[in-house]
Amino acid sequence: MQKVKNIQFKNVDIEGGFWKQRYDLNRFVSIDSVYNRFEDTGRNDALRFNYEKGKSKPLHIYYDSDVAKWIEAVSYLIEKNGGYEKEQAEIDKMVDAMAEHQLDNGYLNSYYIQVEPDKIFTDRTCHELYCAGHLAEAAIAYDRATGKHKFLEIVEKYMDCIEKTFIKDRSARFSTPGHEELEIALIKLYDYTGNKKYLDMAMFFIDTRGTLEEQEYEFAEHNYAQSAVPVRDLDMAEGHAVRAVYLYIAMSEAAIKTGDKNLLNACERLFNNIVNKRMYVTGGIGSAKLGETFTVDYDLPNLEAYSESCAAIGLSLFALSMQQSGLNAAYADVIEKIMYNNMLSSTSLDGKAFFYENPLEFHLASVDKETSVKPQFRSHLPIRHRLEVFACSCCPPNVNRIFARIGDFFFSEYGDSLVINQYGAVSLKNEKINLRMKTDYPINGKVKFTLKDNKYSKVILRKPSWCDQFTVDGAKYQLKGEYIQVEPNMEFSVDFKMKPYFIQANPMVRADNGKVALMYGPTVYCLERIDNPYELNALSVRLKTKFKKIKNPNYLLPDLETVGFSDEAFDSLYRKANNDKNPVKLHFCPYWTFANREECDMIIWIRKL
Ligand code: FUB
Ligand code: ZN
Secondary structure (H helix, E strand, O other), X not given: OOOXXXXXXXXXXEOXXXXXXXXXXXXXXXXXXXXXXXXXXOHHHHHHOOOOOOOOOOOOOOHHHHHHHHHHHHHHHHHHHOOOHHHHHHHHHHHHHHHHHOOOXXXXXXXXXXXXXXXXXXXXXXXXXXXXXXXXXXXXHHHHHXXXXXXXHHHHHHHHHHHHHHHHOOOXXXXXXXXXXXXXXXXXXXXXXXXXXXXXXXXHHHHHOOOOOOOOOOOOOHHHHXXXXXXXXXXXXXXXXXXXXXXXXXXXXXXXXXXXXXXXXXXXXXXXXXXXXXXXXXXXXXXXXXXXXXXXXXXXXXXXXXXXXXXXXXXXXXXXXXXXXXXXXXXXXXXXXXXXXXXHHOEOOOOOOEOOEOOOEXXXXXXXXXXXXXXXXXXXXXXXXXXXXXXXXXXXXXXXXXXXXXXXXXXXXXXXXXXXXXXXXXXXXXXXXXXXXXXXXXXXXXXXXXXXXXXXXXXXXXXXXXXXXXXXXXXOEEEEOOEEEEOOOOEEXXXXXXXXXXXXXXXXXXXXXXXXXXXXXXXXXXEEOOOOOOOHHHEEEOOOOOOEEEOOOOOOXXXXXXXEEXXXXXXXXXXXXXXXXXXXXXXXXXXXXXXXXXXXXXXXXXXXX
């Protein structure tokens, strides 16, 4: 079933340009920022097992997952770059504490062991199996990066406990994880250790989901945690967006490993439902804050968009997994959309602060507009600036993890061909090739390839879906669907012609009716009021308009300027309609750079004239 093999970051060097800057920001700034805030908030202490009732900061049920994700990110950086001695010493201390406090039966969770030992495995909504999954992912990454086995041994002992409790004895008060994640980790454990037991455990949890009555939150229906029907019957992305995509990653990985066609079909249906009806133009998912959920097809409100950083990251990993099922550019295309938009917007330009939600519009006057209602009952709108840590700080270490492994997205193998899925100034060195891409992508679409020691018969380039025009120089090629098949020479180049363009949404998307969004290559642009001192929703633009590129000292992509129109202002509340508008300069910036200055209104979708 695995037709395409993704090439992992270990063989990929991020050498320069856009991605080097972004990789280094994570490596040298965000990793420390997250660690320091986890230190201040007592998260790291949770895994040091030094909690003292009444003295320590209160523990949270999923602190283990936050710290584990950070350990996993650091492990990827160690695996690729070596070093991190100080961090390794800290992690080793935590591992020692875990070993010391792990229960005799293998159970390991810092909250339940230290705070509520009598409640172990009694409440499905309390994230124990989610934390177990993140600990396992961290342990695998740390083992591979350092060759130190203690953490993985602890985790394997914990997995024995989970197998006994949930599969052999069925003695827990619930049957499947309330928040998916463990399933992904079990498949990774199977890959890493070769022990088939872990694949069987993953299949048990995947197959059991939706077949039994399970506990849910009081406010939630069974589809909130994807538990309403067996997973092979799912045909719409529903419920909590992060939970959903984490399940789909595991389903896709399982289908590919086991050859389960029905499972893969379900994944294809879910992927298509998301990208054709439920995904923001930024690659974000999850339209409703309440429950952080998918809602109904084409419901993509901009102002209230929930669009959690973790959800977009999860979708990128679902697409990366599905990419293995066959040569289908749709997967890498969605990854590109996420990489250049929702994934980047997660982080401030200085690398220290993060968005939980990534809305597609800000309107300051709409915040707390229910002035006669107590604040806790007012509508929730996303905050207008990024924070270094939140009460529920799942996104920052997820951002750490994804940028530390960004090299995973660029290349795959298809038979005896090499597939280039993403473009960047990166190189690939393995036993079959030494390939270097020289490019300023996404600043322009020119990519020069240099190949040494090539044993692949073809190099297959994904033609980005935004690209209508391209040229190839220095090699024979054929366009086959969304791929350009190149007879590889030692040097050749491609130019995906990149210029600003507008896109429109399906008319069923009510939030975007009559509006367009500006894009440049894969990058979505937005208007911030700080650059455009008008009521943003009273602005409009003609489709045929000329753009000027403006260099911005704060990032590599250009800002874009054009002439648009602002509705004429008048004093009364209403008047007889006319078409009067004033020409105004519109200054667009890349969406992911928004909210890095003072708080102000922002829109992506602008009225079309
Ligand atoms: O519940 C754990 C994580 O925190 C979820 O994945 C996020 O949506 C946030 O609720
Ligand atoms: Zn999150």
